Amino acid sequence: MDELEVNLETLLEQMESSQLYDHFKDKTTDTSKIVSSNQDDTQLSGSRDKAGAKPETDKQHTTGTENQNLKKFLKKSVGGMGILASQKANLFLSDDDQTTLARLLCEWLLKVSHYSPKPYHYETLTLKICKLFPKEDSKVWYIPPFTEGPKQRCKKGKLPDRIRNVKDKLSKKGVILTNRKKKKMEEEMAGPADIQQSEVESTSIEWLKRNAEPFSEVQRNWKVCRAPRIRELHLTNMTASVYVERWNNILKLPEAHDLVLDDFEALHVVIPEKYACLEGKEDNLMKRWKNFSMKIVDLLKALASKKDVKKYTALLEGAPNENSKDLIILSMLPIICKNKGQVKIGSTTIKPSSVESTNAFIFAVPGAAEFQEKIRQRNKRYADLGASIQPFVAVTTKDEHTVTASYVIVDDIIWKTGSVLKAIDVCFKSCFTLDCEFSPEAAHLWLLIQRALYDITLPNDVSVSTVPSTLILEPENDSTGDAMDLEPENNVNLQPEKDENFSCLKSDNPDVSQQFDVSLTNAVLSFIATMYDIGLTEGQIQCLIDSQKNILSGSYVTILRQYVSKTLFANSVSDQDCKTVSRMFDSLENMFQGFETTYLRMKEFEACGAFIRPEHFVIGQALTEVTNSNGDVVLNPITLTGQFVPARKMLKGFLELPGVFNTIVNYMERLENDTSGKLENIIQGTLWNQNIKPKFVNKLSLGAHAGVHNLGAGYVRLPCLPPIFQGVLENIFKIIVFHSCDKSFGNKALFRKIVDELDYLEKEGITVVTPQGTYQVYFALIVAGGDNKGANEILGYVSSFSANFFCRICRMKSDETVTCTSSDPSKLRRPEDYEEELQINNLSLTGRKGVCVFNTLDSYHCYSNFHLDIMHDLDEGCWKYLMTDIVRFFIMAGRFSLVYLNELIQGFQYGPSEQRNKFPLITSDHLKKDSTLKGSASEMRCLIRYFGLIIGHLIQKGDQKVWDVYLKARSIVDIVTAPCIPKNIILNLKKLIKDFLTMYLAVFKTHLRPKFHNAIHIPEVIELLGPLEPLSCIRIEASHKQGTEVAKKSHNRLNLPLTVITRYQMKFCFRLLSERGLVTKFECSRVQSLLLHCISDYLYFKSMLPPEHLNIPLNVVKWVNTNGMTYREDTVVLHSVINDVPLFGLIHLIYIGRNNDVNLVLKCLKVMCFDKHFHAWEVKHCNEYKFIKLNQLRTHVTSELRTGGNGKRYVAFRFGVAYC
DSSP states (O other), rough: OOHHHHHHHHHHHHHSSSSHHHHHTTTTTTGGOOOOSSSOOTTTTOOOOOOHHHHEEEEHHHHHHTOOOHHHHHTHHHHHHHHHHHHHHHSSOOOOHHHHHHHHHHHHHHHHHHHHHOOHHHHHHHHHHHHTTTTHHHHHHHHBBTTOOOOOOOOBSHHHHHHHHHHHHHHHTTOOOHHHHHHHHHHTTTTTOOOOOOHHHHHHHHHHHHHOOOOOHHHHHHTTTTHHHHHHHSSSSSOOOHHHHHHHHHHTTTTTHHHHHHHHHHHHSSHHHHHHHGGOOOOOHHHHHHHHHHHHHHHHHHOOOOHHHHHHHHHHHHHHHHHHHHHHHHHHHHSSSOOOOEEEEEEEOOOOHHHHHHHEEEEEEETTHHHHHHHHHHHHHHHHHHHHOOEEEEESSSSSOEEEEEEEETTTTTESSHHHHHHHHHHHHHHHHTTOOOOOHHHHHHHHHIIISSOOOOOOOTOOTOOOSGGGGOOOSSSSSOOOOOOTTTTTOOOOOOOHHHHOOSSSSSSHHHHHHHHHHHHHHHHHHHHHTTOOOOHHOOOOOOOOHHTTHHHHHHHHHHHHHHHHHHOOOOOOHHHHHHHHHHHTTTTTTTTTHHHHHHHHHHHHHHHOEHHHEEEEEEEEEEEESSSSSEEEEEEEEEEEHHHHHHHHHHTTTHHHHHHHHHHHHHTOOOSSOOESSSGGHHHHIIIIISSTTTEEEEEEEESSSEEEEEEOOOOOSOHHHOOOOOEEEEEEEGGGGGGGGGGGHHHHHHHHHHHHHHHEEEEETTTTEHHHEEEEEEEESHHHHHHHHHHHHHHHHHHSOOOOOOOOOHHHHHTTTTOGGGGGGOOGHHHHOOOOHOHHHBBBBBBBGGGGSTOOOOTTTTOOOHHHIIIIIHHHHHHHHHHHHHHHHTTTTTHHHHHHHHHHHOOTTTGOOOOOOOOOGGTTTTTTOOOOOOHHHHHHHHHEEEEEEEEGGHHHHHHHHHHHHHHHHHHHHHHHHEGGGGGHHHHHHHHHHHHHHHHHOOOOOOOHHHTTTTTHHHHSEEEEGGTTHHHHHHHHHHHHHHHHHHOOOSHHHOOOHHHHHHHHHHHHHHHSSSSSOEOOOOEEEEOGGSSHHHHHHHGGSGGGSSSSSSEESSOOOOOOOOTTHHHTEEHHHETTEEEEEEEEEEOOOTTOOOEEEEEEEEEEEEEETTTTTEEEEEEEEEEEEEEGSSOOOOEEEEOOSSSSSOOOOOOOOOGG
């Protein structure tokens, strides 16, 4: 290659310094200036004749080549002399000699042939070489085209190969022009269309050249540069193959056919002078297909042979689905619309058969195994005929006309479509968009589709006489846009109408059928969305839809249609009204048309604005082992992706649900005006008031959480929701799902989409439209949490608890944390230390592994917005270790047996609201030295909450120190799980935690594990963020569990994140369709209508009831459930607190008022004292009653009246009654 470069440079210098270069520039220069044949020994150096000589003929050129003395020519160059010397010594030419000889001869040949050597030049030189060097094989130097068979279209050998390489080099340097460049130069000189691009369009084109994801950005940039792309293809001489090659990286995307469809819709705008007739025709195929298909079937019966009619009738009856029926009907077209003439394919003229027309129209392959091979054979046939491959439709079939998949193929690009009709639509529009011709054998069929289905007529359309005129109908004037009408059924006694009149009928009420279709479509959407909402799998949904379609296609519908038609006719109902009724029947029978597949269903939901389609994003690449065709294992790169849903769309949809925005704003205003000194919500904490609110006025807060398990997930929720709605799973929004193993690519790759989205929500906000007005709403990230390992990883901390500095809040060394019982303010992490720790870049010295990707947000800094999760740090941390140590102590001390303890736990009276949280059986393995009790966070919290009442009566005096540790922990639970915490109680909480840890170390002679250290920061976090229960991951885990259940049910393992997040989005879709905002969920038992005197003890509480309730029947129920909390007879509720003393009541009566409000009659319980040993309130019955409405209770939480081991009655509340 280096030698070739040097020789090319030498040749260029010779050309530039000679008249030969001028000759190339001026094509009129006489060839006689280059070659002369007057002398027998003319040098091969290309000496020129005198100016003015006549141009030589080809024969003269031939003679001149034949007369050259090859030996003398070689002696005039050093390289040539070396060749002669080598041949004389070895009797044959070496590889190097052959290369040198080819170079010398080709340089001369380019000069004498005006850079276009002819075959006789190669033949003459080859003869001279073989004569001078007898050992040389002529085939080494020159092989004419087609010598080795019909596939050998190019000449071969060292001479043509060398000429080809040299010409390529010269072409690249601009010395000579290829035919294509010459043509391009001529076009430029002729003044081609000026395709101008704006700066924005140019930017989009450059972006598309370098990027192919995410597809949303591809779509956006594709749309931006639409005009210059289309104009360049259609208004210049650019070919479709060049266009496809230029945009190959984009057009090979699976969704790229959507880009082609978008371009089709814009053709009439970009090139109106050519494609104005396409305006508004993009949806005509689907609109007209139903009537068109019925016409095709009728024409088949009229025009085809009995054999064909019988065949296709049987196929239609046996078709398993609508997609297969569509293929059968399309395959009828070549029978009723035959091509009677010849067509030209490439350079060949043929008369295609019906089978060839069918294959050119829709190429059907039986089974996917042979698909690629059949496509290759088809392409080879077209290549042999000298034709380029045009867009065509291909389908795979399981048996005859049973479609399994459909595709559109453009050159080497394959697009998979959801149905045969979709493939027809994409192929047809691709021919327009890519400026291609239809396949010649099927051109008459495509013209039929163009005119009959799309209602498009172009000036240069070829007339096809075989197209039945009954299929080419004028469009109707009504709003449906259908081009054809159904003819009356033969067996219905209606007066026949002429076709030309029947298509022009107008209904008295043209909107009736439209209203019917809209209502029916909405009902179908709601029905399908409901199936997704209740958790049915795709297979189950598909089965139900297919069953419904079978029901609607039953014979009884036909009977009903005929009976209605006869009745209408008998009552002289107008023809147009009969037609409208007939259309309604058609709509009813085909109500699931457009919902047949998952893809179509998603498309419909997306079109109505309810379904937010997930977007994939690239996380990284990996290599996977595959076996190639030779049986070798090779590594192929694969792209690893996650799925993301734009939070801005979900939050906008959520906030625009009825009443949601006003509820949130009113709640925030109430909290802002609260002066009770209690912390109820995150916006009352110091973080909001000191850091967030001054910077971001009128912004809502967000909490981001990361899921765990095999699928990682990111969630967003609004902690500023009222408390009763914060734990509702549908108010927790899943916005990202990925494979957990992909975390190795780093936080930036995983969370860049979330960070970008949060930054947009923070700076740009979203526009929320409500009945009260339009608002611009902004959002601020408050916390980014998860379990300890997950939170550490996403925030850039070291993830291991064994690290020197594992704590996210302080920089206390791990060997200090094992005995430390209180927080050290001097060691707290500060934002100003963040950059310094990054520069140190040593996790052993700082505990920081890398940057925190969320710190780029104005509202967030990992050292200011710190957070702890009480579910992981207490329920699954401290309490798990504590309860294991306590149970182990009592069992080892012989206070009771493990069997008896399990009996007490299982037989405890939990009540309906706590029954599901009952702790599972404890085994002896759980009490081994290095083991712990096994239970969920909710079960562990339930155990520690009621452990005092379960075994408190068995505690002996010698066990008091152990029991005191439990009681300290129980007091902590009362505060940290409370919905409302007084600010002045935070100092008391610090002391409680310090005392608890000190006693735990002293009693159990152990060290403090990392989660005990996290507990010492809980008071600081509460002061910063408010109550921690609403920010707990316990509901996030519940939401994540739903996703894992979907994953388990799914048989699709190709893209599990997409399956999971799509199913979640379908639930959200149903919520938007049903306009379900912040709804209070309510259930109740069977209602009994009772008069007051029929209710027990009514004389005791009669005087307390509202007067309007005394003389009417009361709608009495046994129980009600509102927002997950059950109220039934004999349930304990807290109706008020006076001087920190609770007032409990036992529900005696529940009845529903006229306004659907729930009314309670309580039998009051007298509080005797708070029993510290049992950590419960001792109560007694009294004869006092109280009437109260359910929404007037102090808290919605219930409890039970329980009997302790000492025979006294107790009420153990979930949290401290003073904190509600």
